[in-house]
Amino acid sequence: MATVDWSTLTALATPVLILLGAGLLILLLAPLARKVFSVLILILSALAIVSALLASWGGWLSGAPLSLGLLLFDRMAYAFDFVLLLAALLTIFLSKDYLPEENIRDGEYYALVLFATAGGMIIAHAADLIVLFLGLEIASLSAYVLCGMKRNVVKSYEASLKYFIMGSIASGFLVYGIAMAYGAAGSTSFAKLQQLSIPPAEPVLVMLAVALILVGVGFKIAAVPFHLWSPDVYEGAPTSVTAFMATAIKTAGFAALIRIALSVGHIPQIPWTPILWTLSALTMTVGNLVAIRQHNIKRMLAYSSIAHAGYVLVGVTAALQKNVLAESTIASVLFYLFAYSLMTIGAFAVVIAIGRRGDQAEELTDYAGLSERHPFLAGAMALFLFSLTGMPPTIGFVGKFYLFSGAIEAGLYGLVVVGVLNSAVSAYYYLGPIVKMYFQKQKDYALPPLSYTLLGTIFLCVFVILYLGLFPSNVFLMARESVRQIVF
């Protein structure tokens, strides 16, 4: 057992520590914080996230990958940190107006968002299955509570319970899988798993381990057929939490999947391609087909987020098909998660902006005539939806381009065809709200005045989606750089 160098560890883990520290501080302040302190808490959490971002950026720049027993610090982990922190930052900006409107206590809320983000980051930095599990539980437990924070609303309550029960079962699968992995490798560290002999001494154990872990992670990323909880939970949760879950929690799930795949992906006895191929094709197709039938925008976005998990899985499949360390395919996965987070948070921000006290205005019909009531919101929503469809010149198109070109390189032609046809299907339901907003008669109610935080967040998403839609090179190159040196 290597001795732990505490000073190095604290230095490297600063981003996570900042978040945890700020979260605890907020929890302490929360009882004091009513009106006066609520802005203070927002600023505090924003500051924490921004400094965590800067710290991660420093870690990314410093380069040299390092493994410290249970945690590892490579650029890919930092890249996942960026996506998670960005999602968290945008989420807390969305929450500012939304929380008082829904009577949600802000102290606990912000603390939980910070904890969940820290959990996601621990997953990204995990060098060991147990640590990965811990991270996943920190993120999940925070999310369970966040879902139920609209305490006087039954739907929210139900969502929380449903998510908790389903999530616990998923965790159970995961722990079983980890136990099997321990049985096969004599250790739970990724490094040891990676050294598993080929063919493995205990093939059945390894297979069972991988299968159970995949089921567990499949639940967390809401891949079909483990997706059934997600539409209900997404619908019932407070909208800002939904945005957070659809982006940050999902990204954390993919971080887990990629770490696991990188450690046992080299074992040829595991039929990676057929498994992931099927998972991906099912996830895209079911997500998109069911989304068509939704009348509630949050449910529609929930199914859309299932479908997008399917697109990301195309990239993961390609990475495992061609080469375990396929640089540009994993980079494209990172890029896509980033792009997807921007578009989805943007879309949920508009949902929040349209919703009003007492009446959530979540039905698609509530969007009728929005282009006349509020041209900016309508235009932004249209852009987010076009980007989710994958229309140029948006980041969504570039993201899909990177993903699918990786899959073509890997020779997964069939999966790419399934993917592109799915994009066409998705166009149908993404056009739905646009039709309502632009081509249908105005619904007669006034929009409440919107705060600058919310409008600013939406504007930021619009700008980045368009800018990176035209000039994505640097971000992609950075993502590729992140994948270049991975340690276990």
Added chain:
Amino acid sequence: MIAHILSWTIFSPLLGLIPLALIPRGRETVLRASAFAASLVPLVLSCVLFDRFRGTGEFEFQEIVPWLQGFKVDYRLGVDGFSAPLIVLTALLIPLVILQSWKDHSGKIRGFLVFLLVLETGLIGVFSALDLFLFYVFWEAMLVPMYFLIGGWGGERRIYAAIKFVLYTMVGSLLMLAAILYLYSAGGSFNLADLYGLNLPNKAQMFLFGAFALAFAIKVPLFPFHTWLPDAHVEAPTGGSVLLAGVLLKMGTYGFVRFAMPLFPQASAAFAPAIAALAVIGVIYGSLVAMVQPDLKKLVAYTSVAHLGFVMLGLMSLTPQGVMGASVQMINHGISTGALFLLVGMIYERRHTRAIAAFGGLATPMPFYAVLFLIVTVSSIALPATNGFVGEFLILMGSYKSNPVTAALAATGVVFGAATMLWMVKKVFFGPVTQEENKALADLSFREVAVMAPLIVLIFWIGVGPGFLTSKMEKSVTKFIERTQWQLSIGQR
């Protein structure tokens, strides 16, 4: 400026968005005037471009800027004899459409103009892109403004038509994206010039050609992929129809010339007879279905199916005459059918109906309108001394060389088409005035004459002296034939 003239032509319409965004509500005339002025900029630029264009058969006015690093995607533009005239046509039709819509009092004119200018950027971009990725970006980006134009300003079933238009196009174009990605992984480049030299195995060619051809065939639209077209045409506002017929359909035929055929010569040789057969079916079917249409616009839409069938027939003949005829006919169809839709739009503004039965004897109250309509009809059915004749004659000659039977069948289609159009003209214009409210219809205004004038001039100009057009196309046609044939001979060896 001349070095970057293509970029300027593509993006200058977007500059027009600035005044459109700044002009306050209620100043509709100022809005229209500024949009019209903005649309004159690309027109002038494209005319300069066409004038300076030498027709060497190579891509001229090339611009290359690296774009996506790590993926060798460039911002690469250039034009040859096929694309330069199409750019001029696009830039010409936009100001005419703005002029035509001058009387639109829907109160939403600002959006209409915005989408029109954005559409122009997309269209000119499609015709200038020499990088497959860039081409795809413009190709897809063009969908959005057209979707809004149909959905926002169209007829009763406009939403259905708009969604159908987008979905049909997307199914085709997304498969094309997959093919483009495959080409990149096989050829290591998105640059068209590099890919032209690529000699792919036969089986891969078949699949790739299939994916490209499907995207383009839907756009053309080739029978049996045409069903979105009548819906889109009938529901679109006049300006939308003009651009759909005038330019958007050409994106399909242009795609065949620029991408599908020269990139996969063996596959295109193998598929040519089948596509030619579909084209002939389209010619005959389009003309016959047009015959029974009670709606003027729908009638013109179906004759479009027939005319585009003709263009495809010329391309698939793989002969110099046929290809030359097809590329001339692409321009001609834009002029003639664009003009027809404009004329139908003018009568619709007056009577708010397009039913043929609602008219009769229109020549009496509107003699000038009748004359223009007759001229355009005559050009559309390809009488000598009009532009249509030049194109159709070359196409028939070329396709006769490659297959006399298809040529003969297509020629019967011409007869059906002519009969349909003349029957329609007779019903609408000649004889006594059948309906009371038609008696007092005003003849064309000065503005409407100004809309039609450039198109009428072009109809005769190309009809009498097509040299100014064909001389710039010739070398490109030769090059195209060389590319497909040369590759063919290598494949057979």
